[in-house]
Amino acid sequence: MHQGVAGGGWEPPGSQYPAAAPHGATGHVPLPPAVPGTGGATLAVLLIGPAGAGKTTVARHWAGTRPVPTAHVSLDDVREWVCSGFADPQAGWNDHSEAQYRLARRTCGFAARNFLANGISCILDDAVFPDRPVVGLGGWKRHVGPALLPVVLLPGLEIVLERNAARSGNRRLSDEEVARIHGRMAGWYGSGLPIIDNSHLDVEGTARALDETLARVISAPAH
Numbered sequence: 001m002h003q004g005v006a007g008g009g010w011e012p013p014g015s016q017y018p019a020a021a022p023h024g025a026t027g028h029v030p031l032p033p034a035v036p037g038t039g040g041a042t043l044a045v046l047l048i049g050p051a052g053a054g055k056t057t058v059a060r061h062w063a064g065t066r067p068v069p070t071a072h073v074s075l076d077d078v079r080e081w082v083c084s085g086f087a088d089p090q091a092g093w094n095d096h097s098e099a100q101y102r103l104a105r106r107t108c109g110f111a112a113r114n115f116l117a118n119g120i121s122c123i124l125d126d127a128v129f130p131d132r133p134v135v136g137l138g139g140w141k142r143h144v145g146p147a148l149l150p151v152v153l154l155p156g157l158e159i160v161l162e163r164n165a166a167r168s169g170n171r172r173l174s175d176e177e178v179a180r181i182h183g184r185m186a187g188w189y190g191s192g193l194p195i196i197d198n199s200h201l202d203v204e205g206t207a208r209a210l211d212e213t214l215a216r217v218i219s220a221p222a223h
Contacts, residue, residue, distance in 0.1 A: 037211045037212065037215050038066070038211050038214050038215050038218065039067070039068075039215075040067060040068045041068075041121070041218060042068070042116065042119060042120070042121050043070075043121045043122075043123075043149060043214065043218070044112055044116055044121070044122050044123075044124075044144050044145060044147055044148045044149065045059075045121075045122070045123040045124070045148070045149045045150075045151065045210075045214060046123075046124050046125070046126065046128070046137075046140055046144070046148055046149065046150045046151070047059045047123060047124070047125040047126075047151055047153055047210070048125075048126065048127070048128045048137075048150055048151065048152045048153065048185075048188070048193075049125075049127065049152060049153035049154055049185065050127055050154070050160055050178065050181045050182045050185045051127060051160065051164055051177075051178055051181055052155075052159070052160030052161065052162075052163035052164040052167075052178060053153045053154060053155055053160055053163075053198070054153060054155070054163065054198060054203065054206060055074075055125035055126075055127075055153055056074045056076070056077075056125050057203055058153065058198070058203055058206045058207050058210060059072050059074070059123045059124075059125045060072045061203050061204065061206075061207045062123060062207040062210050062211060063121075063123050065207065066121065066211075068121065069119065069120040069121065070120065070121040070122070070123065071111075071112075071115045071120055071121070071122045071123070072122075072123050072124075072125075073108050073111050073112060073122060073123075073124045074124070074125050075101075075104055075105060075108055075124065075125065075126040076125075076126075078104040078107050078108055079100060079101065079104040081104075082100060086100070087099075087100045102139070105126075105139055105140065105143055106143055108124055108126075108143070108144075109140070109142075109143025109144045110143070112124060112143075112144045113143075113144065113145065116145075122144075124140070124144070126140070127181065127185075128140065128150070129184050129185070129187075130184070130185070130187035130188050130191060131184060131187050132184075137150055149214060149217055149218070150193050151193065151194050151195075151196065151210060151213055151214065151217075152185070152188045152193050152194065152195040152196070153195075153196050153198055153206070153210075154182075154185055154186070154188065154195055154196070154197060155197055155198050155199040156197070156199045157178075157179060157182050159199045160178055160182055161175055161178055161179070164178045194213045194216075194217060196209050196210060196213060
């Protein structure tokens, strides 16, 4: 570390120390104020977003890097527990696919409540639509509880199209379907829910933004 010149020390005539040494000369780099994370809080989080937003990857990373026990439950994973007779929504949304969706959501809610009852935080992810009550936020709050913290992950359309193209199997949707879902998700703007645009963030950066967002939510007066 750079040491200042002690009082009475000699310096050449005409020399002058600058008010602040250039970056790299002292090793002291001004840092922005630290945003406190969620720390050891026990939380129930619902990460919302369109296909290709990175919900599952980000949720898993956030859960895996917290300093306290945290579980991740993905609705799509639970839906796919049904092997024979799986009602794929891509084949058309009908009574069969809706019934399996409701069952998966109840199952996720049951798991989340069990984790929370045992002191383990839980993050769930789902493509919840703001304009569709069947797959809406109200059902999640009924099954998990009123303390559920929803956060929307909404990158730009070109990003979700690119990420969707890298998927395979029944997780990959047509470009038209991705664009339709993304457009409907824009309805979350103005809803009051926190929204993270992770178009230019990697997984780690998005998980950090999620933690900072949740920290602000739980420190707000209402909480």
